Amino acid sequence: MLYASKIKAKTPNPKDCSEVTHVWIVGGPNGSYFYEAGWLNDYITKDPGSVQVKAGDKPALVPAEKDGVKYVRSMASDSASDLLLTLPKS
Numbered sequence: 001m002l003y004a005s006k007i008k009a010k011t012p013n014p015k016d017c018s019e020v021t022h023v024w025i026v027g028g029p030n031g032s033y034f035y036e037a038g039w040l041n042d043y044i045t046k047d048p049g050s051v052q053v054k055a056g057d058k059p060a061l062v063p064a065e066k067d068g069v070k071y072v073r074s075m076a077s078d079s080a081s082d083l084l085l086t087l088p089k090s
Contacts (some may be wrong), residue, residue: 002027003054004061004086008034013017017073017082018066024090025051037084041070 007014007022008022021032035043041063044051051072052058059074075082 003058004084004087005032005054006090007084012089014040014085015080016078017064017079017084018069020032020071020084023061023072023084025056028089037072038070038071040066044072053067053083055086056084059083 003026004023005026006024007020010019010021013060014020020037022036023040024032024034040051040061044061045063049060051061053061053074059075061072062076064071064073064078066078072084073082074084
């Protein structure tokens with residue numbers, strides 16, 4: 001299983017997941033790495049449930065798109081309480 005364990009965002013305190021630019025993924029065969037949110041969107045579209053947030057009840061990341069920009073989140077809709085936003089920021 002792959003886990004999201006930290007994020008990079010456009011701002012120090014993102015309001016929703018569309019502001020997350022990169023996600024640190026651990027558990028892969030090539031070690032840990034920051035992946036662009038758009039790339040992860042494509043990845044989990046092809047392999048749903050394959051990446052979980054390493055927080056709370058470990059929800060799976062889901063693909064999302066806003067104004068033509070692909071990103072990921074762990075809730076069905078944008079929310080400031082998304083567990084992805086609780087991860088450490090880098």
